[in-house]
Amino acid sequence: MPAKTPDPNVIQPIANVEALTFVKPAIKNPNIIVGDFTYITDSDFESHVTHHYDFIGDKLIIGKFCQIAASVEFVMNGANHQMNAATTYPFYIFGTWEQPAPAQSDLPLKGDTVIGNDVWIGQNATILPGVHIGDGAIIGANSVVASNVAPYTIVAGNPAKLIRKRFDDELTALLLKFKWWDKSIDEINSLIPILTSGDLEKVKAELKARLV
DSSP: OOOOOOOTTOSOOSTTOTTOEESGGGOOOTTEEEOTTOEESSSOGGGGEESOOTTTOOOEEEOSSOEEOTTOEEEOGGGOOOOSSSOOOOGGGGSSSSOOOOOGGGSOOOOOEEEOSSOEEOTTOEEOTTOEEOTTOEEOTTOEEOSOBOTTEEEETTTTEEEEESSOHHHHHHHHHHOGGGSOHHHHHHHHHHHTOSOHHHHHHHHHHHHO
């Protein structure tokens, strides 16, 4: 019997479960870049990316194997208004007021939003423009993430604050060096017993052996 081979290009990876979709094969916007096997518990990922306007040019970049819960919102730079003037009101967007669009240098643009690999984003979380979330991080439900999140940490709240590190510094460093998400499908299959083990000392030993 042939071995099962997961396909990252299938939009609906679980038969008859429409509310869970792989994101990458469903994307149409070229300024949204997502890695293999990242999923969302919804059928329309792009509806979760708001204020994303072509004339600004910012990108949403998400790594591989991320898990994105329902009602997560990625707020992009188009949500920001000019703040260095007497009013924040955007007269120019209506086309009926005599105001040209402000220069991008006058807008509080935060750059690309970048989510690492194997990141779990809990339900109803909001990711604000320009945030960078490191590999292996966990974002608590209902969090508002306004600043960068370190790899393999847990954050929660509004604004999201560090709750704790997931692992000690040694294991975190090993995982960041090993980059399991970049391995071949066959190798990842063989790594599943290690990646899903709660015996973290054993995990350390296995990663050290494979990094030699």
